[in-house]
Amino acid sequence: MYKSRVRTTAKAALYLLPAMVILIVFKIYPIIRSFLMSFYTKYNYFTDVVSRYGLDNYTYIFRDPEFWRSMGNTLLFVVGVVPVSIVLSLLIACLLNQKIRFRALFRTIFFCRLSPQWWQSPSSGAGSFTRSMA
Numbered sequence: 001m002y003k004s005r006v007r008t009t010a011k012a013a014l015y016l017l018p019a020m021v022i023l024i025v026f027k028i029y030p031i032i033r034s035f036l037m038s039f040y041t042k043y044n045y046f047t048d049v050v051s052r053y054g055l056d057n058y059t060y061i062f063r064d065p066e067f068w069r070s071m072g073n074t075l076l077f078v079v080g081v082v083p084v085s086i087v088l089s090l091l092i093a094c095l096l097n098q099k100i101r102f103r104a105l106f107r108t109i110f111f112c113r114l115s116p117q118w119w120q121s122p123s124s125g126a127g128s129f130t131r132s133m134a
Helices: 002-037 056-063 065-097 103-112 116-120 126-133
Strands: 040-044 049-053
Touching: 040 056, 065 103
Parallel strands: none
Antiparallel strands: 040 049
16 A cells, blocks of 8 residues: 555656646746846846845835835735726626526627637628628
């Protein structure tokens, strides 16, 4: 029983290994590297040599009024726009799930906007359909 558990765990680790390598190489390493590079105060881009480290970048950004304005805009978006859009989406979903007259038409109108390539296609979209009626 112990060998089967080890074998199952090893198989799971082998399945996860490619995803973990991609995650580490393309997500985790760049985040850590960018954080460390944010402490560079004097850097030669041609020779890739760091002469001095410090907190100058952070003192500059925290004193910049444009930074605080953008932080306020981001906070407004996160607190105001995101919850309102989630509530509206849930309300629309509930309305589209009710047994009302023309429910299929409302669902079609709502979901057609999600496929603009089909809707706007000259060969198979709404334009083609209306031309074929003439």
